[in-house]
Amino acid sequence: MSYGDTVLTMAGNLTADPEYRVLDNGQPVARFSIATSRRIFDKTTSQWEDGDKLVLRCTAWRNLADNIAESLTKGARVVAVGRLKQHMWEDENGIQRLMTELELEDVGTSLKYATATIAKASRRTGSSGGSWSKGASPEPPF
Helix, strand or coil: CCCCCCEEEEEEEECCCCEEEECCCCCEEEEEEEEEEEEEEECCCCEEEEEEEEEEEEEEEHHHHHHHHHHCCCCCEEEEEEEEEEEEEECCCCCEEEEEEEEEEEEEECCCCCCCCCCCCCCCCCCCCCCCCCCCCCCCCC
């Protein structure tokens, strides 16, 4: 990650199965949302309650996208690390839209409430660690 990036680490649960596709340029992309909320103990009722929720859209590219599509499903608890980004565009009605997302650098299964068995993934052909271009402007969420 570069100097000036807003780096965020977030733990939470996937709100749906990841959306996976391969773009026209051959680059795989996976998108999903992570939701998290604090548990707050209410002393007046002596019960635990959900606090404010945060739902953040996440995007992963290349091998990470492949591995996410093969490994994660709705409800999976994950720890995700990436750059916080904002995208602006004008919708079909001429209204300015703003989307904040986490462009993932890494993601893993949380072991807080689960166990995991790790299997090393084989590298995808044509998806080397070299440089590539995502295009001039990002697409709105699909």
